[in-house]
Amino acid sequence: MPFRDCIGHQQSIAFLQSAVTHERLAHAYLFHGEDAVGKRLTAVRLAQALNCERPPETQGLDSCGACRSCRQIEARTHPDFFIIEPDPEQATRQIKIEQVRDIEHQIMYRPLIGERKICLIDDADRMTIGAANALLKTLEEPPAHSLFLVISSRPAALPATIRSRCQALRFTTPARTQVEAALILQRELPPADARFLAIVSEGRIGEALTADVKDTLARQQELVSLVRPQSLQSIGSILSSAETIAKTDRGQDMLVWLARWIRDLVLLQIEGDRDQILNLDDLATLETYAQKADTDALLDLLHEIELTEQRATRHLNLQMALEVILLRLRDAVTASPVPQST
Ligand SMILES: [Zn+2]
DSSP: OOGGGSTTOHHHHHHHHHHHHTTOOOSEEEEEESTTSSHHHHHHHHHHHHHOSSOOOSSSOOOOSOSHHHHHHHTTOOTTEEEEOOOTTSSSOOBOHHHHHHHHHHHHSOOSSSSOEEEEETTGGGBOHHHHHHHHHHHHSOOTTEEEEEEESOGGGSOHHHHTTSEEEEEOOOOHHHHHHHHHHHSOOOHHHHHHHHHHHTTOHHHHHHSOHHHHHHHHHHHHHHHSHHHHHOHHHHHHHHHHHHHSSOHHHHHHHHHHHHHHHHHHHTTOOGGGOSOGGGHHHHHHHHHHOOHHHHHHHHHHHHHHHHHTTSOOOHHHHHHHHHHHHHHHHSSSOOOOOO
């Protein structure tokens, strides 16, 4: 498939196309930027464009997406295209030195079909020190026919020696309207669902394109029922909700939804852009709360949720954390703190 699949990266693509046109393509690029914004997809499309057997007659370099070479690259069976990535089966998710050595060995030989041997290294910041050193040796003296596409969402975690051998291209998060348009076009979603997923994914288009709409909406509904006035009214109901959620594996997910909902509330209070509101279905409740809620307390609560999420990677009593957060939310959305009964 051609570059038009890559949503929101016209500048990076134009830069690469121009480098090819002017015969100035570097031997190594570092594609960096947030997770799931389209770095890997752009790298694959570049590999296809460089090898396409029937390139379209467009202005810049592009691929047809249909020829044997394009299909082989998509299927990862092209003899001149390699991908190194962490083994998903492994708990540590590292890229090992053996993986780099294997490819290095292959890269030394001339390309079998096209003009270049292309190696894509995804999640490159997960290379072990050994793997990074092995790659560095190749990057110091890359074979003339080689192209390395190094991808990372945590470029600071890469050795500086590797970064300095690559031309860096920053991939920014696509605009929400671009994500929405892609969802409507590629997934044929109704506009309301596309809007919803686009906001939830915060521009991580890879996530938006694969997310289960029904499942995501169900999570939102669960949150909405957790924060409706009837639920927040009674401390007993708050405690039992916290207990129920903590027993499932959705506890941390619930914190994320809770933060999104509180952000909506704050947005309404400060009369911000309503187009940014996620929980449109719950607008009536949000507006009622917004009239009397304490903005400072809500902002503190957002900070508290963030801290809880960070701690959650370590041992954390999620039930207790949820209880505290929900009780504080209850206080924040009522005019004056409700005296707690013992
Ligand atoms: Zn092609």
